[in-house]
Structure formats: structure tokens, C-alpha cells
Amino acid sequence: xxFNKKMAALGLAAAMTIVPLAGCGSNDNNEGAxxxxxxxxxxxxxxxxAPAGESASPSPSESAVKLTGDFEIQYFVGxxxxxxxxKVIADFAAANPDLNVKESxxxxxxxxxxxxxxxGNPPDFVYIDGxxxxxxxxxxxxxxxxxxxxxxxxxxVDGDKILDILAQQPQQYDGKIYNIPLVLNSWxxxxxxxxxxxxxxxxxxxxxxxLDVSEKIKADGIxxxxxxxxxxxxxxxxxxxxxxxxxxxxxxxxxQDMAAxxxxxxxxxxxxxxxxxxxxxxDKGLIDKASIQINHTDSQMMFLQHKDAFISNGxxxxxxxxxxxxxxxxxxxxxxxxxxxxxxxxxxTSTATVAVAKNGKNxxxxxxxxxxxxxxxxxSQWAELxxxxxxxxxxxxxxxxxxxxxxxxxxxxxxxxxxxPTITFNADVDTEMQNATDALTIGKITPEEWVKRVTDVVAKxx
Amino acid sequence: xxxxxxxxxxxxxxxxxxxxxxxxxxxxxxxxxxxxLYYSFFDWSGMSDTKEFIGIDNFKEMWNDPIxxxxxxxxxxxxxxxxxxxxxxxxxxxxxxxxFNFKLAGFFRSIFFIPNVISVVVIGVLWNFIYxxxxxxxxxxxxxFTEEKVTITWLGFxxxxxxxLLPPAIxxxxxxxxxxxxxxxxxxxxxxxxxxxxEGAGQWTQFxxxxxxxxxxxxxxxxxxxxxxxxxxxxxxxxxxTEGGPDNSTQVMGSYLYQMAFRQYHFGFxxxxxxxxxxxSLVTTVVMQRLLRHEAVELS
Numbered sequence: 001x002x003f004n005k006k007m008a009a010l011g012l013a014a015a016m017t018i019v020p021l022a023g024c025g026s027n028d029n030n031e032g033a034x035x036x037x038x039x040x041x042x043x044x045x046x047x048x049x050a051p052a053g054e055s056a057s058p059s060p061s062e063s064a065v066k067l068t069g070d071f072e073i074q075y076f077v078g079x080x081x082x083x084x085x086x087k088v089i090a091d092f093a094a095a096n097p098d099l100n101v102k103e104s105x106x107x108x109x110x111x112x113x114x115x116x117x118x119x120g121n122p123p124d125f126v127y128i129d130g131x132x133x134x135x136x137x138x139x140x141x142x143x144x145x146x147x148x149x150x151x152x153x154x155x156x157v158d159g160d161k162i163l164d165i166l167a168q169q170p171q172q173y174d175g176k177i178y179n180i181p182l183v184l185n186s187w188x189x190x191x192x193x194x195x196x197x198x199x200x201x202x203x204x205x206x207x208x209x210x211l212d213v214s215e216k217i218k219a220d221g222i223x224x225x226x227x228x229x230x231x232x233x234x235x236x237x238x239x240x241x242x243x244x245x246x247x248x249x250x251x252x253x254x255x256q257d258m259a260a261x262x263x264x265x266x267x268x269x270x271x272x273x274x275x276x277x278x279x280x281x282x283d284k285g286l287i288d289k290a291s292i293q294i295n296h297t298d299s300q301m302m303f304l305q306h307k308d309a310f311i312s313n314g315x316x317x318x319x320x321x322x323x324x325x326x327x328x329x330x331x332x333x334x335x336x337x338x339x340x341x342x343x344x345x346x347x348x349t350s351t352a353t354v355a356v357a358k359n360g361k362n363x364x365x366x367x368x369x370x371x372x373x374x375x376x377x378x379x380s381q382w383a384e385l386x387x388x389x390x391x392x393x394x395x396x397x398x399x400x401x402x403x404x405x406x407x408x409x410x411x412x413x414x415x416x417x418x419x420x421p422t423i424t425f426n427a428d429v430d431t432e433m434q435n436a437t438d439a440l441t442i443g444k445i446t447p448e449e450w451v452k453r454v455t456d457v458v459a460k461x462x
Numbered sequence: 463x464x465x466x467x468x469x470x471x472x473x474x475x476x477x478x479x480x481x482x483x484x485x486x487x488x489x490x491x492x493x494x495x496x497x498x499l500y501y502s503f504f505d506w507s508g509m510s511d512t513k514e515f516i517g518i519d520n521f522k523e524m525w526n527d528p529i530x531x532x533x534x535x536x537x538x539x540x541x542x543x544x545x546x547x548x549x550x551x552x553x554x555x556x557x558x559x560x561x562f563n564f565k566l567a568g569f570f571r572s573i574f575f576i577p578n579v580i581s582v583v584v585i586g587v588l589w590n591f592i593y594x595x596x597x598x599x600x601x602x603x604x605x606x607f608t609e610e611k612v613t614i615t616w617l618g619f620x621x622x623x624x625x626x627l628l629p630p631a632i633x634x635x636x637x638x639x640x641x642x643x644x645x646x647x648x649x650x651x652x653x654x655x656x657x658x659x660x661e662g663a664g665q666w667t668q669f670x671x672x673x674x675x676x677x678x679x680x681x682x683x684x685x686x687x688x689x690x691x692x693x694x695x696x697x698x699x700x701x702x703x704t705e706g707g708p709d710n711s712t713q714v715m716g717s718y719l720y721q722m723a724f725r726q727y728h729f730g731f732x733x734x735x736x737x738x739x740x741x742x743s744l745v746t747t748v749v750m751q752r753l754l755r756h757e758a759v760e761l762s
Contacts, residue, residue, distance in 0.1 A: 114508075114509065117509055117511070118508075118509060118510070118511055119511065120511040131724075132724055134727065137507055137509060137727045138509065140507070140510075141507050141509050141510035141511075141512075142510065142511075142512070143509065143510065143511075229618065229707070229708055230704070230705055230707060288596070289595055289613055289615050289618070290594065290595040290596045290613075290615060290618075291618075292615055292617075292618030292708050293593070293594075293595070293615050293616070293617035293618040293704070293708070294594065298594070302596060302597075307596055359511070427725065427726045427727050428726050428728075431721075431725065431726055435707070435708075435709045435710055436709070438707060438708045438709050439620070439708070439709040442615075442618060442620055442708065443620070444620040444621075444709060
């Protein structure tokens, strides 16, 4: 018996030593992937090449200034893939033979490079997308270079003024610009055109037509609308925020005021009216009850299987689910469904941005890279290689981009569409809005309580 | 002279066993704990290269945060639920598979142990499908007995959703403790039971008066182990199944720590939650040890 106990104790001890070892192993892997010493030669010539900033001269930049030293680019690889990054980095390196261009990209790069950002030794250039990287937080942490003055008259490699060719202007933080949107995507509501045609459903153009067709759909035994309650920013992004703008006479500055933590903005009647639209959807039984507990993939699968007719999502949906899309499925898309009859469509954009690290060693190269990627040629290339519209104005209709991307790009440039520019909320406020919306969709709270809960958090973070 | 070198050899021999473990322990346990304690006194986003010392403000804020309180409550709910559920079922299975001789005992022992071989992540995903309101097994099964299709959102109640995490947690835990108890029961000399039977004791009396007292030591270890692993590890199943939602109703300390550190960028606050987990685990362990101490019976 006593022997047994000893064995048990030994076994436990062994288990305890193995557990941390396992952690150690995976740590090693991470470090392996994220190595690449940034500390290396930020060669004096890099700072000597300061006039690179003026390479905004109309002539091609590489002839003006020679970029030298090391230059490192961090990019997250997600739904848009890395084909475009590989291509554009190779082109940039070819145009600047004396520059040692390094790339650290991957689906986990945000976490892998975190210690370097904390340690004040970040890559020079960063593409802000994916989990664990939040532009507003990076600005607040003082991690990003203030680009306000530089961008004012920065020109790209073709001599176009960068600000002029951006479809969506950069977000401002207290009047300053730190990051520039590269990808322009839109939240919205999808349906299957083929199904709608077959059953004779009318495609929604406003809230009333959405409600009407939903009743019809419901009568046929299909649940009208699904979203992912596990990630409530889907419903916030595609229903709530556009609804707030529609109810605010198509004026999106209310969202910018909300993002700037102005309590009055949250107490506006427009917010309440928008919340009441969600309540109406809920009370009419249009929202799939399953929504609250499922993740985005499950909600998308149910949508593709025609268990639900509408889904809140972003334009990346067809790409993301490419392998599971049933034959004959034809994606229909509208950026917003909450506008009044005859009202303007409101497109809540979802952008991914790029920025220069404040503690980067080669800011000149980083700025030159900005001038390189924000060119019209890259607009088509981005759309083709990543299957998403880019934030650079330019005609992509002749490119090989997928059809829905072209459609979306048309939508976003239509003068009758209210396009909400990039807005990033404070993470605490954002989380509270998500939780509160979830609670609202299952009838746990009222719209007034939603406002109260969120304004409490806003007041606190202020 | 000889004895000195012998002594030294002896120490060397002992050190050879202790030092490596101690080093690992210090590097991977003591150091992170001290680090966490250190960070808990700062206002730090987790990404910035600067942080601000704010004393015990994080702990004060924790005290005022209703979600922390709910998370602690949920954690202890899971601890209590798992202890009761796992101990009853594991003991029942262990006794059934050892005391009642039947042919398929070995087979069932393997079956019950299987969940232990499966990663908790897989278990979480599996139970997510069981609980899925539209295509889930549970609703499909219940629909067999009702006229209308059952569409209960098992993980989407406005409150008490945490109850739904208990079955997978218990199911995942039974196997290991069952094996532990089987080993203990098999160590009890058969003669005890024979004697009891001659005296006319039934199965229940045998269980109560022989089995339980003689495996109490293992039961105690099991209970304390369930408690510790739950307080430290309930994060996994919660994060896979609900991410603390809906509306924070299934948040446990571990998941709220993650949420705060990596979703809301309050690393200092998250570190203070980590300290809370450590303190509560230690205190609870000591309390449990005391509560369970007196009833141990040793087999001489």
C-alpha cells in the first residue's frame, strides 16, 4: 500500500515536470519562427538617407534616393492569404537592390512579434490585421509613427498624391493619422440569389422589404436570419452600426463621436432607434435562436445549407467558405438592411491598415514602401491576389478579380451609398457593446439598458 | 577521510535528482508567478514598451468588477459540481467494475477511460455539436419524444448557462479517477469482503464499511486534484465552448484573464486575476486538506 502511494506520488511528480516541459517546447518553436534580429545594422546610411521623405518628388522614387540597410515587414496572413505580400515585397526588393528586405509573415505573427514591440525593437512596417493587434491600442501605446505631416503631401511612386487615391481616408486620433487603410471591405447581409429566385422571394432593399420577405421565408419553414452570437461584432458591424447611421439621417459622424468616447453620442435617439430595429427582428422571431451560441463558421455552414436565408457577414465570406459552397449557390449582398424605404444604403467598411513603427530602425524605407504599395497598379493586383477590394481608387473591372469583389467595389464607390470610414472603438467599449447586443438579441435586456451599460463603460474608460 | 567523500557522493547523488527539477520549477513556476505578481501592480496594455505603476489599483478594481465575482462563483460552481459528479460516478463505476465480477469489465474500463485520452479541446468541440440547437444530437434526441422539433439553445440561456458546461467537464474527468479508485479497491484484501459476507453484510454495507474507508485516501487525493485542476484549468473548456459568453454568463477566472489580457488589452489587470487564481487555489487546497483530514483510515 505504502509502495503504491509512493508510486502515485512519483507519477504525479513526473506529470508535473512534463507539463511545463511541454510548454517549453512550444515556446521554443515560437521563438524559432519569430527570430530575425531586428537589432542588427540600422546602418548609419539609413538615417543619412533622410531626404527619402522627399522622394515624393514626381520622378520614380528609386532614382531619387537609394534606400539601404535592413527593412523588415510584419504582415498577418489570414483570409486574404499572402500571395499579394510575397509579390509586392519581391517587387519592392527588386526596385531597391541595396535594401535588405526581410519579411515576417504568418497567421501567428502578431503574437510572435509581440515581445519585440514590447521590447522597443519592432519591425519597421506593420500590416494591422487579425487577432491580438488593435490599431487604436497601438496608437495609445505610442507604438506607431505619426504620419500626419508626411502624408499631407506624400506622393506615390507614380507621382499621385496618396491621400487623393485612397477610397477611404485614414482614421484620425485627436486629429492625427497613424495608419492608412489598405484593404477596403464591407460588412453586410448575404443571401442566396438562386434560392430567392426559386422561391420567388424579393431581394431586400430596405428594412420594410427585409421584414416582409422574412415573414414569407419564415412561413416556408426557413429561419430568416442568422448571425454568430459568439462573435457579436458581426451583428454590430452589419446591422447595428449601419442602422445607427441610417437613423441619424445618414450622418456617420455619430459613430466617430462614439469611438471618441463621447457619452452623448451613445444617448442619441438614433442609437435607441437602431437597437429597436434589432428588437423588432427578435420579437418577430426572425433571428435564428441558434445564433447566440454558435461561432461564425457554424453560422456560415447553416446559411450555406439554407437553414437560414440571411446572414450577417463581411465580403470575405465567399472566399472563406469557398470549399463548402454548394453548387448553384449565388451570393447576393447588400451592405445594410436597416434603412427606410428609399433611403440610402449604408456600408460599414471593415478595413485593415498599414503603419510605420515608431521605434522602427528604417522609417525611410517604410515610408518608401508606403509610396510603393499605394499605387493604382497595386489596387488590381491586391484584388486579384487576395480576393478583396483594396482601398486604392482604381478601375478593377478589367482585372481578374472575382465577380463579387467587383460588385462590392462598385457598391462602395456608388455616390448613393453612405460609406462609413474605418472606425475602431476602444476595446472595452467594443466588448461591452458586443455583450450587450448579445443580451439584447436573447431578450435579457432592453435597448435602454443597452445604452446604460455601454455609457457606463464609456464613462469609465474616458 | 573515506566517510567525507562518501558523504559528498551521497549529496551529489541527491543533488543530481533535485537540482534539475528545482531549476525547472524555478524557471517555469516560481519566476512566472513572481513576474505575474509584479505586473499586477502596473497599468500595462501588454503591448506597450512603457507601463505605469499603480500600486494595488488593479486589485481594487477587481473588487468592484461584477464579472470577476461572477467568474469566481462560476469557478467554484464547477469545482463543486465536478467533485460531486465525478466522485459519485467514478466511485460507482470503479465499484461496479471490480466488486461485481462480470465478463465485460475490462471492456467498460477502456470505454470509460477514453474521454481522458481525448484532448479537452476536442471534447469541447464535440459537446458544442451535441448542444447545437439546429443540428445537435441533444435536441434531435429530445425531438423523438415531442410533436414539435425541440430548439433549445443549450449554451444560450440568459443565465445559468454555466450548468451546461458541467456534463462535458464531468464526462471528461471520470475515467482517470475511476482508474485511480479501481487500483485502490483492488488493493483491498479479498478476505475482508469474504469475512463480511460470512457475517451477513450485504453489498451496500460492504461498500460503506470496507470499501469507502479503505479507499478514502485516494478519494481525498481525487477531490483535491479535481479542485485544483478545475480552478486552474476550467479555462480550456469554457474558451472552446462559449468564450465566456453569452454576455459573460459563463466567464471563469481563467477565461476572464485571457479576455482582459489579449482582447481588451489590460495585461496588468489580467495579471492581478492570475494572482487571485493562485491565492484562491492555495487557500482552497489548505481548507480542503483540513476538511478531509480526519477521516482517513490506514490499512495496516
